Amino acid sequence: MVLRYGAEWSRGQQHIGTGRKPQAVGLSAVPAGALSKQAIARELGLSIPTVNLLVSQLKEEGLLTLQSGASTGGRIPEIAYFRYDSQYVFGLEVTDHHLRIVLIDLAGTPLFHAYHDLPFRKEQSYWIEARSLLYSIMKQRNLTPANILGVGVAIPGVVRWDLHQMDFAPTLDLRYFDYRAVEDIFVLPVIIENEANAAGFAESWLQSRDQADGIYLSINKGVGGAVIVDHALSYGINRRSGEFGHMTLVPGGRRCSCGKEGCFEAYCSTRVLADLTGGDLAAFFRRKGEEPHLQQVWETYLRYLAQAVSNICVALDVPVVIGGDIALYLGNDFQHFIDMVEAMIPFSSHPYVSLSSAGADAACVGAALLLVARRLQLLPGV
Ligand SMILES: [Zn+2]
Structure with missing residues (x-):
């Protein structure tokens, strides 16, 4: 899957991939929320055969749907719609005294948020309690683990996500914690990120x-x-x-x-x-x-x-x-x-x-967006 930064998928005011706004050039016959293959090729500087390959990969993964567009006189163009609702992502913010939870779609649109007075415990039972909160949200919304891309967790500490390790979180009294243990409990892909980094990423992605x-x-x-x-x-x-x-x-x-x-x-x-x-x-x-x-x-x-x-x-x-x-x-x-x-x-x-206008949920939204960016390879080096 190679949808990197630079691919812009318009969706009203929201688009995946930060930075440049979608170009209006050549899109006049394309409805909002979609791009023709020709427009994708032009935007990314790729050949049409390469775009065909990428589009079919994304379609196979359920991230795109293809439809015939309106004819402007020549060949009927194929229009690709990015399916922002094809999967959802949980974002958690863990602190010594509370747990925040958000659920977003792949564009970062918040669909649900909750705040729990749940003091952190250095025990498996804490993560099991968090899991039951996540699974009850899924149940309320008729979602299964297959609908969930993963869980992004923001914590106040230094994280080595490349090693799946929380190095040091003084307020949680954690050192060298391998967070694959959390993944095993949630039975979902998990990434953990420093809360300021996560909030900064949300700000950069959604607001700036x-x-x-x-x-x-x-x-x-x-x-x-x-x-x-x-x-x-x-x-x-x-x-x-x-x-x-x-x-x-x-x-x-x-x-x-x-x-x-x-x-x-x-x-x-x-x-x-x-x-x-x-x-x-x-x-x-x-x-x-x-x-x-x-x-x-x-x-x-x-x-x-x-x-x-x-x-x-x-x-x-x-x-x-x-x-x-x-x-x-x-x-x-x-x-x-x-x-x-x-x-x-x-x-x-x-x-x-x-x-910042990212609000109180910034860190958990950012952790969830980082998971989207890493899993979909939207940005190099995140
Ligand atoms: Zn100091």
Whole structure:
């Protein structure tokens, strides 16, 4: 199966393969949601015999249907419809205190989501409980395992998906966990991905598809991120690319959870704010309008965040998307924040900084989309 990035399958406003939008040229006789073989050949720079071969492979796998198109005077064209509903994918987000579940189709359209207060346990029984939640969703929707492409799982930790291994997830107290054990329990293909990488991938795929490169910053209790290069995640030598939270922002500064001093995370974790209002981040933002000392803390917080973002902009010159819990609250002060970032950048160009709109399900949607991308070979190196 060789449907790589660059193949665009229009489906109203959604299309698989990020980046370029489908070309309108030559498609006037083709209904929305389909491409003629000639258009596919033109889009991908392939010969018609090669397209015929690929199309029949995809048809055999149930991913395409072929129909005769309307004649425009010459030969009646064959139109290929990508079947986004031919299979579905589960996305899970596992944290120390909750389990989120989404079900998406192959275009990333969310069909179902749920949030469970289910603290993680380092026992087989945790995954068995998760399996029964998945299988009950399948039952409700009349789906069988054959309808499910697999399960993408987002976790707060370092993952070696090429080795099927979770290397280190401190908040889950996991080290060197071979996740094929989860695959055996689910009886479905499973991939596990770092949650910031997964959320960044969802952002890149669904929200910022016109941008080939970018940085996603995930600002929650922990601070992390993802590096997107040519629409795919860039992992780095040790699979730790995007660990922005442990860049030093203040030499000799506050102690960080990693043991170092002065890390970005020590200044911009949402704990810095929530700890002042009994651990409740929403309460911090409710109260800061009436309590000047909270407003002052917020201003200081914004300055550190602006410093880190401007450093990233200066170093990489790519769009930066800010996600995680802080994205819900930064909107009201966003122009003020952008002015701060701009003042810290020594060039006249405007920084491309925006807030994530991928929402609270971003990590589990991203983990599910990564499974789609890997299983269908949509992107090289994901
Ligand atoms: Zn640190």
